[in-house]
Amino acid sequence: MGVQGTTDRAIPGAARGPGAAPPELTARQVRRMKRFDNPWRNPKLIWGAGLLLSIVALGILGRLFWDTDLVFTGSGMPRQAPVGVENIRGQIGSWAHPLGTDVSGKDLLALLIVGAPNSLYVGVLASLIGMSTGIFLGFTAGFVGGRTDDVIRVLSDVMITIPPLLILVVFQAAYGDISLTLMALLIAAFVWQSPTRLIRAQVLSMREAGYVQMARLSGASTGHIMFREMLPNLVPYLFGSFIANVTTSIVTAVGLEVLGLGPQRIPTLGRVIYDAINSGALIQNLWWWWGIPTLLLAVMFIGLLLINLGLDEVSNPRLRRL
């Protein structure tokens, strides 16, 4: 029984009187209400997914239509500005390098085409591995309980205190270079804690749910209860958690790359920014070099944020506003 609302009055302007018909709802309100029928048609979700898909599209289409060998040094004239813009040397950018080049002649568009999906890849992979681990551990902790639960809980409490960046820094300082996949794996080691907690809490409360008890009475095996009864109802939470973890993973990865760590020979967005800062892009006013990757990063994060908010609204009807 929800009890809030600042207007209990009829929609202002409508004629009222004994026997009058209820006021007509505006067309906008009708559209909004229809939206509630299918919560998946949520503008935030759609925009967010759209933004992310455009990044993926950039990666796929870009490889088809643009020469990715241009990521290598000397592919073009150095310090070129984007098309139509003039750099400090008075040279005007050309279509040969629509987004300009960096200080060693690498084509920025090529860097982005390769780099942006790479950053997304790390985030998604780390989140997938982290979530799977989290689901497994969370279910085990919630279902089995007892000592196992204690161990898992303490372990996750401890690990959550350790910032992944630092361990990654230590790791890289010792090993030199690191591959994209390995970085993703390491990040995943720090991402499983919150899904574990989330799922454990859900499992603990679902264990007492009526339909779980009915399943037990129906002779269901533990496996059936976990995967066929509980898991489908967890999906909204899992999805939201997944997206949040993708964001955190990308942030961690970018944080590492911007420090000059991370994969040394593979283009990633963070690396491009690092190169820019370190090569004096600021002083030489090569704004496109660090600005456009930042923009892409921003697009990625905004997309993820929108999906997150959209999923929130799907799983929690109270958030939907008329």
Added chain:
Amino acid sequence: MARIPASYMINRLLTLFLTVFIAATLIWIIPRLSPIDPVDVMLGRMAAGGGSIENSGAILTQLRESFGLDQPLVVQYFLYIKNTLTLDFGLSTASFPTPVAQLIGQALPWTLGLMLISLIITFIIGNLLGALMVWENTPRLWKVAIPSAMVMTAIPPLLSGLLLMYVFSSQLGWFPLTGAYGLNVEPGWDAGFAGSVLYHGFLPAMSIVLVTFGFWALGMRGLMITVQGEDYSVLAKAKGLRPRYILYRYMIRNAILPQVTAFALQIGGLVAGQVLVERIFAYPGMGKLLYDAILDQDFPVIQGVSFVIILMTAIAVFLVDLVYPLIDPRIRHGRD
């Protein structure tokens, strides 16, 4: 009348020790697993760089002994743990023979200052904005403006720092470009010094605040929505309490509880953002120390800084856990 159950305290202390222990172990083990033995590299570099320093041979020998570098791994491990617990991290390779602990000791106060200030400001602003996003009495304009501002969370703090620096320092000249305090100011416990510190710390702090407040706001929004649907919010309105009173004493007061726990955890996470901000503003904190150490491949410093940061986070978590029962009476009485 706060009676914190003894079992709760013991539990938290245990977690603290375990965290510190596992962190130290991780930091020690990871390099040891690498094919290139960084210890040898480190020593080599120290020997090379120490040529011009007196007694470098003696210093190196002492280092070898205290860390047991010629002994079997197990012994090395225990010596390492013992040294770490006494905050002895060895000597810096880049600034040989300065002890790492000394470098950290110089940088730590600045980081603590900057970090605490930014964290507190972010916490207050972020949570307040998150709450306002949900409150029914917030003017409509704000409800649109806040999520738009949250978009800034997407920007790496590096760039917000650059932007602020560009606008406020280079162009407008309102704030200084670099340093923790003015060039002609003497460090000391006086108002002049404190003022200078605040003045210099403002832009770095702001660049962190701008990009991290969104995280708090988002979390608070979710919590406030849950609280808004609770029965006590309903009764609060039925009692005819003033809306602002309900917002603070009924809604925020309840929603903020999980955020307080998250507050402590953020300390570790904040360092990532601070590293670059400190570098741009040449702020002599732990972030800059770490960055320079990465560049110089100064391994002992990297290890030392990492450990200290984890230690700080773990202690912060512990302290917050101690304080938590004071703000949530349900925990106070033994219920978990």
Added chain:
Amino acid sequence: MTVLDIRNISIDFPTSKGVVHAVSDVSLSVPQGRRIGFIGESGSGKTTTALAAMRMLAAPGFVSEGEIHLNALGDTDILALSEEEMRRVRLRKISYIPQGAMNSLNPVMRVETQIWDGILAHEAGVTQAELQRRSDAVLEGVGLDPKIVGRLYPHELSGGMKQRVCIAIGVCLQPDLIIADEPTSALDVITQRHVMQTLREVQARIGAGLILIGHDMGLMAQSVDDLAVLRLGELVEFGPVRQILENPQHPYTKELISSVPLVGGESFLDPTPAEVPKGFTTQDGTPLLELKGVGKTYGAVTALHPMSFTLDGAVPKIISIVGQSGSGKSTMGSLMLGFSPPSTGEVLFKGQDINRIGKADQLTFRKQVQAVFQDPYACFNPFYRVDHALKFPFKRFGLAQSEDHVQEAMEEACRAVGLDPALVLSRYPHQLSGGQRQRLIVARALMLSPNLLIADEPVSMVDASLRSSILKNIHDLKDRHGISIVYITHDLATAYHVSDYVMVLYKGHVVEAGPPKDVIGDPQHTYTRLLIDSIPWPEVGRDWGSADDARAALEELGRIGGTPQTVYRGDIPGFTLRQG
């Protein structure tokens, strides 16, 4: 003098399927000092109308027509006030006592602080000493010790105490009208009586009008002066409660009154046929279910003291376990279903200890024992259609011969409980009503044909008018399908009609046991007598007693102490019971 005047109120809720008329053209007046009851089932609009008077309708509901006038404001329409003006009206002129006080108090504030902030929100310049004095007085007025309770936090209070604190808050500014929204629905019968009597006393003392919202005809009969009967948003009958009980006019009112089973009244069940299908029999007379010295403790708390009984399944019976919350009745259900092992003793089903059997035998056990639980909504997995709950066990227990067979069996079971399979089976749980879902659970039990059924509060969350038909369905399981049933409930009246044997539990002890006519019709144990006295009967002549009576009863209960004596009122063939 009229305190509140509701004139032609209509309330609408826009939904994606069109506008729902939650309340249609309701008018009534509340005179000063008079108690009006709003009775109806879910969806009747009773709560919505009252909330409109508080201007606290849930968005997107709105009042499409009508006015509500509060006498204290002159002739102003409440609905036309500004937000700030309305805020000042709340608690001072109209106060609200919420449903289910479990969560209605701010968990981080002490009790007395929550009374103070109500006062401070409406009065300026009240000193601390004055606040303390007033909160102490109002807490005493509801029978709570202000020195102790005032300083406590809500989670330290029991349900009844929390509800009384909410009453205290509701009267601290002596409003003209109190709206009490199902204030006792989560409380057990004895506490309910105490709380209601307290409310009546307090209301009479300050001379306020009272609107009591509820669905329990008996509670209304004991607590209000006039009764408004609401159905689907319309006011179908209004008048003095005695008159309505004695001479109801509208058919719906008649239905509501007749759906409440009375102890000693006519039975709503069909009489048992002469030929009843046999239940479970063996050569050597192994009982169907046997508890040997079974007890359960959770840490330091004893939920159930050791007790034993034997249920012989040959002639199917219904055994009732009656008790309030905390009595141990749910624990017994859980033990019988094998959901938790007993701390002492053994639970034997068909001679086997159910906590010691192997995997294969476990499946057989599950096949032979089924249950119906309290919350029909929670028993269906919201992810699947409702037929999943029926198909899965049928197949799992190997009862299915083919897909068609499964479909046939489901449809037959639905029809047997009065449901149309075509309308119901392919739906999702949220698309069905509570009554339909509960019937489906009974149908499921029917399909699986167990030997034993545990029914744990099967009708307490179902609308009153449907209760007797669902109980009939359950009773048919015994009469027509030879299933023995253990019926766990807090409702003595239904236990009276449905069972062959009754045991009354209090704090984990069996305090009285025997045939229902003896135990419930003529109770001898103090506790049973107390229970019977505390039930609100929809009988005009029968009075509940004053608040002092209720308090005295509670004190007597406290005196019964830790080990109450068991009163045995006689065994029946096929069932024996002993404490210990």
